[in-house]
Amino acid sequence: MAFANNTSxxxxxxxxxxxxxxxxxxxxxxVVAILVIILGFIIVRGISVISWEFLTQMPRExxxxxxxxxxxxxxxxxxxxxxLFAFPIGILSGIYxxxxxxxxxxxxxxxxxxxxxxxxPSIVFGLFGMALFVNQFGFxxxxxxxxxxxxxxxxxxxxxxTEESLKAIDNSFRIGSLALGxxxxxxxxxxxxxxxxxxxxxxxxxxIGRVSGETAPILFTVAAYFLPKLPNSIFDxxxxxxxxxxxxxxxxxxxxxxxxxxxxTAFVLIMIVLLVNLxxxxxxxxxxxKVKMN
Amino acid sequence: xxxxxxxxxxxxxxxxxxxxxxxxxxxxxxxxxxxxxxGLGVFSQTPVAEGAVLAIHPQNPVKELSAAEVKxxxxxxxxxxxxxxxxxxxxxxxxxxxxxxxxxxxQIGPDFEYLPQRINELVSKDPNILAFFPDEYLAKDFxxxxxxxxxxxxxxxxxxxxxxxxxxxxVQMGVLSLILGTLWVSLGAIAIALPLGLAxxxxxxEIANPKLRNFLxxxxxxxxxxPSVVYGFFGLVVVVPLIQxxxxxxxxxxxxAGSIILGxxxxxxxxxxxEDALRTTPRAMKEASLALGxxxxxxxxxxxxxxxxxGISTAAILGIGRAIGETMAVLMVTGNASVIPSTFLEPxxxxxxxxxxxxxxxxxxxxxxxxLFALGCILFLMTLAINLTVDMVSAKKKANR
Amino acid sequence: xNSVETKDLHLYYGDFHALKGITMGMKKNQVTAFIGPxxxxxxxxxxxxxxxxxLIDGVKIEGxxxxxxxxxxxxxxxxxxxxxxxxxxxxxxxxxxxxxxxxVAYGLRVNGTKDKKFIEERVERSLxxxxxxxxxxxxxxxxxxxxxxxxxxxxxxxxxxxxxPSVLLMDEPTxxxxxxxxxxxxxLIHELKENYTIVIVTHNMQQAGRVSDxxxxxxxxxxxEYGKTKTIFTNPKDQRTQNxxxxxxx
Ligand SMILES: Nc1ncnc2c1ncn2[C@@H]1O[C@H](COP(=O)(O)OP(=O)(O)OP(=O)(O)O)[C@@H](O)[C@H]1O
Ligand SMILES: [Mg+2]
Numbered sequence: 018m019a020f021a022n023n024t025s026x027x028x029x030x031x032x033x034x035x036x037x038x039x040x041x042x043x044x045x046x047x048v049v050a051i052l053v054i055i056l057g058f059i060i061v062r063g064i065s066v067i068s069w070e071f072l073t074q075m076p077r078e079x080x081x082x083x084x085x086x087x088x089x090x091x092x093x094x095x096x097x098x099x100x101l102f103a104f105p106i107g108i109l110s111g112i113y114x115x116x117x118x119x120x121x122x123x124x125x126x127x128x129x130x131x132x133x134x135x136x137x138p139s140i141v142f143g144l145f146g147m148a149l150f151v152n153q154f155g156f157x158x159x160x161x162x163x164x165x166x167x168x169x170x171x172x173x174x175x176x177x178x179t180e181e182s183l184k185a186i187d188n189s190f191r192i193g194s195l196a197l198g199x200x201x202x203x204x205x206x207x208x209x210x211x212x213x214x215x216x217x218x219x220x221x222x223x224x225i226g227r228v229s230g231e232t233a234p235i236l237f238t239v240a241a242y243f244l245p246k247l248p249n250s251i252f253d254x255x256x257x258x259x260x261x262x263x264x265x266x267x268x269x270x271x272x273x274x275x276x277x278x279x280x281x282t283a284f285v286l287i288m289i290v291l292l293v294n295l296x297x298x299x300x301x302x303x304x305x306x307k308v309k310m311n
Numbered sequence: 312x313x314x315x316x317x318x319x320x321x322x323x324x325x326x327x328x329x330x331x332x333x334x335x336x337x338x339x340x341x342x343x344x345x346x347x348x349x350g351l352g353v354f355s356q357t358p359v360a361e362g363a364v365l366a367i368h369p370q371n372p373v374k375e376l377s378a379a380e381v382k383x384x385x386x387x388x389x390x391x392x393x394x395x396x397x398x399x400x401x402x403x404x405x406x407x408x409x410x411x412x413x414x415x416x417x418q419i420g421p422d423f424e425y426l427p428q429r430i431n432e433l434v435s436k437d438p439n440i441l442a443f444f445p446d447e448y449l450a451k452d453f454x455x456x457x458x459x460x461x462x463x464x465x466x467x468x469x470x471x472x473x474x475x476x477x478x479x480x481x482v483q484m485g486v487l488s489l490i491l492g493t494l495w496v497s498l499g500a501i502a503i504a505l506p507l508g509l510a511x512x513x514x515x516x517e518i519a520n521p522k523l524r525n526f527l528x529x530x531x532x533x534x535x536x537x538p539s540v541v542y543g544f545f546g547l548v549v550v551v552p553l554i555q556x557x558x559x560x561x562x563x564x565x566x567x568a569g570s571i572i573l574g575x576x577x578x579x580x581x582x583x584x585x586e587d588a589l590r591t592t593p594r595a596m597k598e599a600s601l602a603l604g605x606x607x608x609x610x611x612x613x614x615x616x617x618x619x620x621x622g623i624s625t626a627a628i629l630g631i632g633r634a635i636g637e638t639m640a641v642l643m644v645t646g647n648a649s650v651i652p653s654t655f656l657e658p659x660x661x662x663x664x665x666x667x668x669x670x671x672x673x674x675x676x677x678x679x680x681x682x683l684f685a686l687g688c689i690l691f692l693m694t695l696a697i698n699l700t701v702d703m704v705s706a707k708k709k710a711n712r
Numbered sequence: 713x714n715s716v717e718t719k720d721l722h723l724y725y726g727d728f729h730a731l732k733g734i735t736m737g738m739k740k741n742q743v744t745a746f747i748g749p750x751x752x753x754x755x756x757x758x759x760x761x762x763x764x765x766x767l768i769d770g771v772k773i774e775g776x777x778x779x780x781x782x783x784x785x786x787x788x789x790x791x792x793x794x795x796x797x798x799x800x801x802x803x804x805x806x807x808x809x810x811x812x813x814x815x816v817a818y819g820l821r822v823n824g825t826k827d828k829k830f831i832e833e834r835v836e837r838s839l840x841x842x843x844x845x846x847x848x849x850x851x852x853x854x855x856x857x858x859x860x861x862x863x864x865x866x867x868x869x870x871x872x873x874x875x876x877p878s879v880l881l882m883d884e885p886t887x888x889x890x891x892x893x894x895x896x897x898x899x900l901i902h903e904l905k906e907n908y909t910i911v912i913v914t915h916n917m918q919q920a921g922r923v924s925d926x927x928x929x930x931x932x933x934x935x936x937e938y939g940k941t942k943t944i945f946t947n948p949k950d951q952r953t954q955n956x957x958x959x960x961x962x
Contacts, residue, residue: 027790027792027793027823027824029824030606030609030792030822030823030824031606031790033606033608034606034607034608034609037608037612038518038608040510041510041511041513041514041518042514042518044506044507044510044511044514045510045511045514045515045519045527047507048507048508048511048530048531048534048578048582049527049530051534051575051578052530052531052533052534055537055541055542055545055575056533056537058545058549059541059544059545105331106331106334107331109327109328109331109332110328110331110332110334110335112328112331113328113329113331113332114332116328117325117328117329117332118332126336127332127333127335127336129702130335130336130338130339131335131336132698132702133339133695133698134335134338134339136632136694136695136697136698137339137342137636137691137694138635138636138637138638138663138690138691138694139636139638140636140638140663140666140667140687140690141342141346141636141687141690141691141694142342143666143667143670144345144346144349144666144670144683144684144687145341145342145345145346147670148345148346148348148349148684149341149345152675153345169338172334172335172338173335176335200317200321201321201325202320202321202324202325223536226536227536229538230536230537230538230539230540230541231538231539232538232539232540232638232639233539233638233639233663233667236667236670236671237670237671259538259540259541259639260540262540262541262544263540263543263544263639263642263643266543266544266547266548266643267547267642267643276548279544279548283541283544283545286538286540286541287537287541290533290536290537290538291533293536294529294532294533294536298529521769593806595802595804595806596806596808597767598764598767598800598802598806599800599802599806599807599808599868599871600808600818600822601764601767601792601795602762602764602795602799602800602802602872603795603796603799603818603819603822603871603872603875604792604793604795604796604819604822604823604875605792605818605819605822605823606792606822609822613808613818613821613822614808614809617808617809617810618808618809
């Protein structure tokens with residue numbers, strides 16, 4: 018029969034498909050390989066540097082020895098500070114867009130602006146933070162200025178996460194609650210938000226990872242080159258992990274001698290990202306299992 | 312009564328939510344305001360370094376010089392007054408340190424107290440002189456003609472190739488080489504990332520089985536999560552030396568290194584956006600193709616890719632956007648030489664890297680500071696253009712349906 | 713002679729048993745209509761003949777399917793060859809985002825035809841067969857999306873005809889069309905039957921009566937009754953068939 022024969026055009030067709038698919042497979046796995054190489058390289062070189070001292074001591078001898086304790090604490094301060102700012106506003110903003118805003122030009126405007134904010138390069142946030150928080154408001158180089166700048170950067174991420182999570186909730190739940198005489202806010206806070214909570218929390222955790230690794234926005238708003246003490250108030254400067262890595266790998270007093278410190282710092286940054294991703298994935302799975310069981 | 316408070320609470324919450332909803336818009340507007348307020352200031356500043364004086368002999372007919380001309384003169388590329396609209400006479404440069412060639416230490420005074428007077432004498436004596444000195448040495452009865460330099464014009468700023476923001480006596484603020492450097496590195500990054508990203512997205516969307524896909528997706532997500540400074544560090548210790556060895560270069564910090572690192576960083580964006588785009592191809596269209604005897608691969612490149620081409624171009628544009636705005640990684644691996652690159656194996660300097668490297672040293676409110684904000688404006692406009700293009704592409708796509 | 717034949721065909725979507733042991737043969741150069749209530753498995757059965765169900769994850773097929781005497785699940789069968797031999801027209805017109813000409817030429821091109829003249833001739837002939845030529849001959853380069861729904865469906869038929877299948881499967885080809893286009897398509901089916909074995913799924917009893925020679929009634933994944941269209945409509949043996957064609961359910 019016609020279709021039981023192998024003709025040459027059919028063979029070449031199949032050959033080209035096989036070749037193409039193999040190329041795609043190869044390229045896809047090279048993407049994985051890139052990740053493995055980057056992570057592997059930093060983990061292998063960095064893990065030997067990691068010790069209790071490294072994590073808990075001040076840097077010494079022109080940052081070629083000692084630890085990165087102040088940078089860890091600094092990054093922690095910045096993450097907490099920026100999240101204190103970005104989470105409430107971002108979540109409320111997401112609620113506004115998905116629950117409260119009427120379908121008007123204003124809603125479209127707000128969405129467009131959120132999109133635009135997400136597309137602005139982080140160095141521009143740095144410029145802005147410097148002009149507004151550091152200079153105009155007179156906060157100086159401080160945790161406050163840095164946190165606000167980072168918070169603004171994280172804002173679109175938080176908003177989008179919230180918005181998407183809320184969008185996924187079927188409208189019937191809202192209608193059901195409203196039909197029982199609940200007010201809009203009661204419906205949102207007691208029905209919609211709890212249902213959207215798992216997705217929101219996963220997104221928020223991922224945004225923490227993003228914020229902790231940002232360098233450009235903190236360059237001129239908070240980060241200190243070398244400051245071997247812990248901050249006393251939100252108006253103090255701090256060291257921060259990503260900036261510290263930048264400094265000791267490019268402009269330290271003795272770049273070669275501080276290589277080990279650099280590997281250690283990169284390792285810590287990578288670990289934060291890995292942990293945050295693992296946690297997010299775990300939460301995602303945990304919640305989806307819980308939903309299935311209910 | 313209770314009802315009333317209830318309603319009041321509801322109103323307050325609604326107000327709070329609405330206010331939060333406007334925060335991003337306000338932020339964007341504030342960003343635009345501050346960027347442009349500081350950035351446009353550069354066009355109303357004279358390029359002569361603050362607190363410095365440029366002066367010539369009172370009878371010298373030259374009225375004004377541009378910053379570029381001043382630089383050429385001090386670089387000794389222009390040596391005759393007739394090259395800048397003056398008489399045919401050699402230009403005699405004078406900087407404050409040269410004073411000892413003309414006067415003894417006694418004549419200047421132990422605390423330079425006679426220095427203003429001496430400079431005054433020199434300038435009024437030598438018809439060919441071009442003197443440059445701090446304005447604290449400007450004599451009260453200064454007889455020379457002070458030269459005011461033209462403010463930097465928009466076209467000089469955008470079209471100039473020289474970026475020497477702190478050079479004496481007149482700063483050079485041409486950003487063309489920085490703009491081109493940014494585009495150059497970003498396009499290189501896309502050239503690397505697009506084939507790789509597109510192939511991966513096709514593999515994920517159509518070829519990989521669900522199990523493999525579930526493994527690959529988080530991996531790519533992870534790639535997006537690595538901080539840019541870590542990419543920069545990796546580039547610095549691995550890619551840069553590698554490029555140096557492979558191509559036998561004096562330095563490995565090149566546009567190529569930047570493009571490679573940026574390409575990797577743009578991958579997750581490109582992959583996820585184009586995978587989503589490929590997935591929008593209606594099932595019916597795929598089936599129609601297969602039902603005509605097309606192979607899966609033929610269906611992909613003859614039907615799915617044409618169908619989702621606008622989504623795929625969106626992916627590419629967003630990838631470029633990501634690359635254009637990236638700061639730290641580029642700063643660490645491209646060598647930051649502000650010249651217009653002619654090959655990928657030369658150092659280049661991008662706009663974000665320039666801002667990051669120089670803002671720390673630029674005094675607030677000075678011309679350098681403002682020029683860096685102006686660079687921020689350019690960067691902002693570039694990304695805005697990219698966002699708008701993406702919006703337009705997707706709006707067009709919607710209209711086509 | 714049977715052009716399409718299945719023996720004890722079972723199909724599962726995961727755990728769901730969608731086709732329950734169907735044995736039946738469709739005669740060459742005749743029109744066979746599948747009727748039955750929604751969800752009874754008509755489309756599923758039809759899509760077995762060109763192995764379209766292979767694309768769906770979790771589908772399991774048991775039994776035998778023969779096209780022109782060849783077991784299509786035999787090892788050395790290549791699916792794309794089979795699909796060239798068994799054309800398909802879908803419920804909703806689904807032209808490609810290409811020009812009218814390229815839509816019809818698509819099947820030829822993907823199967824390796826390079827000869828330009830040959831392609832042009834075949835496109836023209838197929839469009840004529842599908843009774844679309846006069847309407848589109850001046851705008852072959854225009855996008856297929858510019859055609860009306862009925863024209864698009866005839867384009868899809870032309871597209872299927874261009875690769876000269878011997879069997880043509882049509883899954884509710886007129887359900888998205890206006891009455892005039894429907895009439896045109898039915899006329900077309902009538903003419904095509906000379907050269908093709910046609911299997912058509914329809915929800916429209918009148919249509920089944922008008923265009924088909926044989927009719928099969930499906931119910932809950934089973935073949936309830938199969939015979940000459942005239943017999944099925946005038947003298948059904950099974951009560952369920954009777955109920956369905958008289959509109960008592962479905
Ligand atoms: N991809 C699928 N996965 C799981 N179940 C499916 C799938 N496709 C169809 N089914 C189920 O198989 C059964 C038969 O579906 P089929 O589409 O063949 O019905 P049909 O007779 O063509 O109905 P209609 O007249 O509505 O087109 C239905 O119960 C349907 O829910
Ligand atoms: Mg059907």
